[in-house]
Amino acid sequence: MRRSRSCLSCVPMGTAALPIENHFVAPAALPSVPASDSEDGGFGKGSIDLGGLEVRQVTTFAKVWSTTQGGQDGLGATFFKPSPVPAGFSVLGHYAQPNNRPLFGHVLVGRDTSGAGGALLAAPVDYALVWSSPDGAGHFWLPTAPEGYKAVGVVVTAAADKPSPDEVRCVRADFTDACETEESVWSSDKDGFSASTLRPAVRGIEARGVHAGTFLAQSSATPAAAAGVSTTLACLKNNSASYTSSMPDLAQLNSLLAAYAPHVYLHPNEPYFPSSVAWFFENGALMYQKGSSQTPTPVPADGSNLPQGGGNDGGYWLDLPADGNQREKVKRGDLAGAKVYVQAKPMLGGTVADLAVWIFYPFNGPARAKVGLIPSIPLGEIGEHVGDWEHVTLRVSNFSGELLRMYFSQHSAGTWVDASRLEYLDGGDGGGSRPVAYASLHGHAFYPNAGTVLQGNSGLGIGIRNDCARGSRLDTGAGRCEVVSAEYLGVKEPAWLGFEREWGPRDEYDIGREINRAARLLPRSVRERLAKLVEKVLVGEGPTGPKMHGNWRNDEREA
Template sequence: MAFIPGHPFLLKNVLVQNVLFACLILFPALAIQSGGTSRHCVEDSTMGNCLNASSPSSVVDSSVKMSIASMLIDNAFKLPSSLPHWPPGGGFAKGIIDLGGLQVAQVSSFTKVWSTGEGGPGDSGASFFEPSLIPEGFFMLGSYAQPNNMPLYGWVLVGKDVTGNATGGSLKKPTDYDLVWSLESNAETDQDSPVYIWLPKPTDGYEAVGYVVTATPQKPSVDRIRCVRSDFTNVSESHDWIWGADDFNVYGSRPQDRGIQASGVAIGSFVAQTNPNSSVVLPCLKNNANKNFSAMPSSTQIGALMKAYGPVFYFHPNEVFLPSSVTWFFQNGALLYTKGNQTGPVAVEPRGSNLPQGGSNDGAYWLDLPASDADKLRVKKGNLENASAYVHVKPMFGGTFTDMAVWLFYPFNGAAKAKIEFVTLSLGKIGEHVCDWEHVTLRISNFDGELKSVYFSEHSKGEWVSASQLEYQNGTNKPVVYSSLHGHAAYPSTGQSLQGIGEIGIKNDTAKGGMSMDTGLKFSVVSAEYLGKEIVEPPWLNYAREWGPKISYDIGKELKKIARFMPGKMKSGLEKVVKDLPSEILGEEGPTGPKWKDNWSGDERS
């Protein structure tokens, strides 16, 4: 069953939607039992999915009429294909990670506690869950919540004390609970029961990192959950609104400090805010294992991950500026210029061995296209047959996840186009620049090697998209990426994205043309710092200066050429949009390489 990418689970036609609706009513367990190997399960007696008779909170009043949107979450998303058997070695995909005295495991099976069909993203409601099928000796740390407008594809961590300290271990029962929020059911609300959200009260030296959710007003047992010793916690922040009612809102949570050296570990649970101005967020976990990245993939496992998940890029049918390998660019006449000696550029060696290494972007050097016009035109077009993806592998969330940034290199970035209400205009030279680096990032769980989300870089920022919302290539687990026309920004779906104000902005058009690139077949791992000297970085990666010359055109003059026939309101709107765009879109100067972007050592901007 195919879903339209970028429009969560909007089916391709009404007939198919009606058929799916009927199937979900008659055979609700089918979506759980078919598909790949993701171990997500909803224990819900009314839906027939993994019935847990011992959990009365999972029983939903069958008289409540659930909408299509709310039914989506009652069916677990599975990757299109089964996970492969990862090559053996190290702690990757072993199911349990030791944080230095606190073992954690990732649980994706849940018992539904409460659901509402109103509020939240798309006014589709949200559902709240407790983890189930918890491994022997492990304990719940927090509950899970998700909007109803997508199938269930969440996880939470559960913990086990392995400090050997009987009185001051890494986990301890709470002493009591505080009722954070409750909502009684009535005829005017679309909910399946009352709901009560409880915050554990920890003993001194411990922290609550999650909530307990019940459908009854009785306080839960203190055996239900565990609090975490303070030195195993770190500062977190809220993100991604899940649901809200009046002054009560539920958000996802993630470590505040994220990157290669950061030790914060995401729990996967939610945070509740009863005051819209409150900045108080429950802490996340912390990896105390002294930068022990034993759960990160080996070089052999990295290759297997790229083979399984390497994105397939589709280029617009009208694209003329395609990617190439860096070596092809150098071998076909790329020149290195030195400030003060612009008349004496030198040819760049195939691996970039004669490029200045390290330093900073001080304007002392820059790269440019070949000297002759004919060679310029040829190199601008790139060479798709020769193109390669360049992969940077780094730990995320304290080494419990792996981020694989997949970079493509383009010798040239074409001119931008603007949409002015119903009119599309070329912006002349605005947007053109020599060389373009674009990327997507795969976020993979180190507990089992499963793809969890993909980051699509879209010029100066981008967006994380859950694995459940992606388009995949022909039944594989390879995400599909659409490269925008001329600008090469990455998008999860075809269509038009507009950067601007209202109906005025810069167009980013994507379409599924005949040209594509499977990065799982054509890639090179250029950096994985945690592996030490095992991965040798190519010299061009450590070139800190610009990959193109500064452009000398006057943006004001270019705008006047374009806007001279426009009404005043449209003209001023276009001028504002263009002037607010970042330099990499304006094309005023060439970009720096991947290693000099903020996301190289940190998290992605979204």
């Protein structure tokens, strides 16, 4: 018997249940956060005012159509309408999700609270059919917005009739922002149909675009395409003068970190551990100045003598102690006393709080490569550098305080993972049911699971190894978290955070020569390919501090 394409409940006997048939249940209850000490504080209140347009999250759905073929992991996708909808609120679009994960997501619904002329929400004047499923049980419609308004989402129906104008609302154009596709939900090669999730095109601390949770449906062989109808949708926009009013205050931030601060597993063979910044300075780290004949300068524990601002002009840099024995001690870090440093920032128009958890390693170890059947090739000094800053980011809903996603930095980019797909350390193991991250051997890149990730060409079997396994554990909670930056709260930042130069000297080794020395038995073409990969993945100069990374004011960079 074949699986039904239209109904999740019609999976044949003997077939394993699809992951999406289960709602994701967080391993622990939502954190109990203290009430805000601000009059306009709205964190965790369930709704957010976008400047006259009040929006709420709906996380419960009624299934409209599904397929169990194609898509991610070959398990298909399911399309839902939000249900129930709070009284007085209007649907802005429907929800879609691949079937290879538990049901976990939301769409925003809205109501006009402006009380002024010119309604912020309006019914569509028509619908354009984007695509109908081969089984005739799923029909995808694009709302036609009235002049001065934009559609935010697609409507899916089980019947072939056009939806009612009351099914969805369009949003006045000045309360919308440009969006882009993020993740493919499902596609059909036969007729060019595709469904993808959406996100604001511009994302950063000051960007006002709001993620509505809707999706884009497109097809090259539909009436809408033939008629030249645009299938472009918009995201919402936060026009509130105080768009950070729903962000958590300092006490609430500490409660969120107590609930979500991750456990970091280091590899069992890892020799280079993290430390606190103060320990690094107290144990002999030195500051050098370009062109100076003077001896390098010791740095006090608070970094108060470090030059502030100025960008990374190469005028100063940090290095390990000059004494050989002390140098080796500092390279190995201080796991027992390590701390993590948190930046809290508004994202997605102030509807989520991003908590970037930064970890400092005094030293980054040498890289290793895999080439074909040769599993591990040490690359000499390649990858080694002083002063290694790595981070994960927790994305928390300002509607509910729920953990939505977690970002894992991996060298020059990284990956977002939904909360439903994270690994959690069971509370019975002293973990408090908090998420887990794995730091790769020597390189300290973060991954959501144990195992080996090859950065390079997996088809040719050539790449940089990132090996992750459960060794020593760093609990980033338990008093280790320090909120060092939250601009919207005016948090006073430590002096070392304002040091914009490099936290280690520039490497002087020749990449080609190091590879020829380490892998001299490999064919020349393979060595050249490996050299290009190293130049792309591994930075050849001392890294800068957190503030000089692009994600400090913008969204995370994805691989």
